[in-house]
Amino acid sequence: MAPRVLITGITGQDGSYLADYLLSLGYEVHGIARRVALEDPERHFTRILHLVDRIQIHSGSLESYPSIFSIISRNQFDECYHLAAQSFVAESFQDGFSTMNININGTHYVLAALKELQPECRMYFAGSSEMFGKVHETPQRETTPFHPRSPYGISKVAGFELTRNYREAFGMFCLSGILFNHEGPRRGFEFVTRKITSTVARIKLGLANELRLGNLEAKRDWGHAADYVRAMHLMLQQPEPDDYVIATGETHSVREFCESAFAIAGLDYRDHVKIDKFFYRPAETDLLVGDASKARRVLGWQPTYSFSDLVTEMVQSDIAALEPNRRNEKSERLSAGGNNG
Ligand code: NAP
Numbered sequence: 143m144a145p146r147v148l149i150t151g152i153t154g155q156d157g158s159y160l161a162d163y164l165l166s167l168g169y170e171v172h173g174i175a176r177r178v179a180l181e182d183p184e185r186h187f188t189r190i191l192h193l194v195d196r197i198q199i200h201s202g203s204l205e206s207y208p209s210i211f212s213i214i215s216r217n218q219f220d221e222c223y224h225l226a227a228q229s230f231v232a233e234s235f236q237d238g239f240s241t242m243n244i245n246i247n248g249t250h251y252v253l254a255a256l257k258e259l260q261p262e263c264r265m266y267f268a269g270s271s272e273m274f275g276k277v278h279e280t281p282q283r284e285t286t287p288f289h290p291r292s293p294y295g296i297s298k299v300a301g302f303e304l305t306r307n308y309r310e311a312f313g314m315f316c317l318s319g320i321l322f323n324h325e326g327p328r329r330g331f332e333f334v335t336r337k338i339t340s341t342v343a344r345i346k347l348g349l350a351n352e353l354r355l356g357n358l359e360a361k362r363d364w365g366h367a368a369d370y371v372r373a374m375h376l377m378l379q380q381p382e383p384d385d386y387v388i389a390t391g392e393t394h395s396v397r398e399f400c401e402s403a404f405a406i407a408g409l410d411y412r413d414h415v416k417i418d419k420f421f422y423r424p425a426e427t428d429l430l431v432g433d434a435s436k437a438r439r440v441l442g443w444q445p446t447y448s449f450s451d452l453v454t455e456m457v458q459s460d461i462a463a464l465e466p467n468r469r470n471e472k473s474e475r476l477s478a479g480g481n482n483g
């Protein structure tokens with residue numbers, strides 16, 4: 143019988159890549175989505191529209207223990223990937239309360255429901271490099287102390303500790319991946335990589351001229367989400383539960399990302415990027431770079447995308463997505479008698 147998996151956050155970037163990957167391995171895939179998303183799938187299921195016929199979606203919210211309990215009580219799962227979260231760091235400074243509520247209580251609900259109903263189900267928690275925050279050493283590894291710099295980072299430390307506590311106290315097979323930034327064409331538009339590549343596409347096609355950004359000197363270890371979901375799966379296939387850092391080991395500044403993305407489109411970022419203090423954060427994580435040697439050694443995991451592959455794929459995908467709009471606009475202008483190219 144095919145193993146059955148539950149993915150919270152299946153409508154998000156990682157949830158969608160993970161669903162693709164687990165289906166390719168023969169899993170029966172179930173996901174949790176919010177009711178509002180189920181009401182308007184064309185709008186909220188953009189990342190999973192291509193596979194909705196092959197997965198089962200359950201309505202639920204991380205803000206409701208009964209909804210999580212009810213989904214887990216109706217199906218026996220072999221693995222659970224808990225990816226749902228308020229994942230935007232900047233938003234967590236605006237509303238730390240809802241970030242804490244969703245990310246900490248939501249994780250506790252999933253763990254508690256599994257313990258009550260299916261303690262044998264293996265569970266993955268989506269930890270983050272934001273837990274290292276004001277870094278105590280470079281590169282960061284599993285033993286590096288946490289020093290979060292945002293309500294989001296704090297909520298992820300709490301989720302990590304809850305997961306570890308359920309493992310130690312109740313003997314459950316639950317673990318955390320400490321994943322560094324991972325991106326791709328399905329990344330949300332508010333994150334800096336997609337903000338850059340989507341605006342590069344608009345500038346390239348003459349639909350915009352300017353890109354407003356915050357701290358260009360912040361450095362991140364950027365990988366590709368498709369590589370990182372393979373690591374999540376590998377973690378749950380090990381004989382013993384343990385926590386792993388997943389990273390490329392390479393770091394680049396936001397400025398370098400801009401330079402590269404604009405150059406791919408034949409543009410110079412200096413002609414378009416403007417600094418806007420609005421996008422600076424009250425506390426920043428200036429330099430993140432991970433040491434994934436444990437994952438390489440134990441899981442046999444390694445990334446397949448280089449930084450340049452990642453930026454190229456994102457820019458090309460955003461340009462390709464806009465081109466039909468541009469053609470339509472042009473033909474509308476022509477049929478209206480316009481002749482502005
Ligand atoms: P994402 O694209 O923002 O997806 C987040 C998912 O969580 C969405 O499906 C969202 O549903 C769901 N969600 C949010 N609030 C919810 C609620 N109250 N109830 C139910 N579902 C809710 O994030 P991602 O990039 O895929 O990241 C996946 C996980 O990994 C997150 O926990 C994130 O914090 C963590 N992480 C990400 C990275 C990264 O670089 N991507 C790195 C380290 C850790 P809607 O579609 O309805 O909003």
Ligand code: F7E
Nearest residue numbers: 229231270271272322323332333334335355356357360421
């Ligand atoms: O910011 C700087 C910003 O929002 C990256 C999430 O997936 O990864 C992600 O969190 C850097 C920061 O991602 C803008 O100050 C400059 O230094 O793309 P981001 P993040 O905060 O690193 C971690 C690992 C997660 O766990 C999170 O869930 O870019 N930056 N100018 C900007 N950032 C944004 N968003 N917008 C700007 O205009």
